[in-house]
Amino acid sequence: MEFRYAILVLIGISEEIKSLREGQNKLWEGQNRLWEEVKSLREAQTKLWEEVRSLWEEVRSLREDANKLWIEVKSLREGQDKLWMEVKSLRENQGGYA
Numbered sequence: 001m002e003f004r005y006a007i008l009v010l011i012g013i014s015e016e017i018k019s020l021r022e023g024q025n026k027l028w029e030g031q032n033r034l035w036e037e038v039k040s041l042r043e044a045q046t047k048l049w050e051e052v053r054s055l056w057e058e059v060r061s062l063r064e065d066a067n068k069l070w071i072e073v074k075s076l077r078e079g080q081d082k083l084w085m086e087v088k089s090l091r092e093n094q095g096g097y098a
Helices: 002-097
Strands: none
Touching: none
């Protein structure tokens, strides 16, 4: 009878060990899936940072272009002011000939 109880205990422990190993294997599988997800997220994050850098480069380029445009506008404004002064001068001189 004692032998039978000992065998039952051993069988029970054996089943528990088997159950624990199966649980451990599931945990490893889950952990591996998590690491794959982390790897995937890291790759996606790297791509996003590359895109952000690219966008900032475009912003810098647009700012440079805008600055050049404002310089050109300023130059045109100065030229226009000179033309108006010339027109004014011509009108004043024309008044003396009339």
